Amino acid sequence: MLALQGDTREHLAALREAGADAVTVRRRSELDGVDGLVIPGGESTTMSHLLREFGLLEPLRALLREGLPAYGSCAGMILLSSEIVDAGVPGREALPLGGIDMTVRRNAFGRQVDSFEEDVAFDGLDGTVHAVFIRAPWVERIGEGVEVLAEAAGHPVAVRQGRVVATAFHPEITGDRRVHHLFVSSL
Numbered sequence: 001m002l003a004l005q006g007d008t009r010e011h012l013a014a015l016r017e018a019g020a021d022a023v024t025v026r027r028r029s030e031l032d033g034v035d036g037l038v039i040p041g042g043e044s045t046t047m048s049h050l051l052r053e054f055g056l057l058e059p060l061r062a063l064l065r066e067g068l069p070a071y072g073s074c075a076g077m078i079l080l081s082s083e084i085v086d087a088g089v090p091g092r093e094a095l096p097l098g099g100i101d102m103t104v105r106r107n108a109f110g111r112q113v114d115s116f117e118e119d120v121a122f123d124g125l126d127g128t129v130h131a132v133f134i135r136a137p138w139v140e141r142i143g144e145g146v147e148v149l150a151e152a153a154g155h156p157v158a159v160r161q162g163r164v165v166a167t168a169f170h171p172e173i174t175g176d177r178r179v180h181h182l183f184v185s186s187l
């Protein structure tokens with residue numbers, strides 16, 4: 001669990017309930033030996049700044065290139081992309097780590113529907129998932145080999161490439177552990 005900023009507590013609880021032996025990561029050395037990385041919801045520009053300050057940006061990019069499994073929700077989805085539209089003010093912008101070949105738009109749903117909830121069909125899970133969107137991104141382009149797992153407003157909001165998964169919404173705050181379980185059971 002990348003614990004620089006964001007809703008790490010909720011993800012830690014969700015991961016443990018999904019059967020993972022979850023630990024927090026703030027330093028490069030703490031990445032050694034993890035089976036996978038979760039990047040929480042929060043603020044992708046702040047997390048990017050801290051990743052750089054803590055010397056984690058390039059090590060994480062390299063680990064993802066080498067195939068480190070990862071799951072990111074909301075700000076975590078933004079960071080797991082390969083390209084960000086509306087990344088923020090230059091110098092303080094959100095920085096892509098790679099992991100999934102996709103372009104995401106930050107704060108895509110706009111001011112009117114800033115935050116909303118919707119039940120979405122999720123590939124691989126029975127029934128629907130109650131999806132909570134909070135100033136959420138959506139996916140504007142996916143590369144070859146990227147699967148769309150869920151859509152809202154005509155855009156992909158959950159995707160997977162290999163063992164890297166990203167959701168624009170926050171399953172960690174709903175009590176439904178199926179998305180975390182899906183990730184944990186793939187490790």
Ligand code: GLN
Pocket residue numbers: 040041042043044045073074075076078094106107134135136137
């Ligand atoms: N809008 C935030 C960002 O750009 C994401 C919001 C969230 O994680 N709930 O990082």
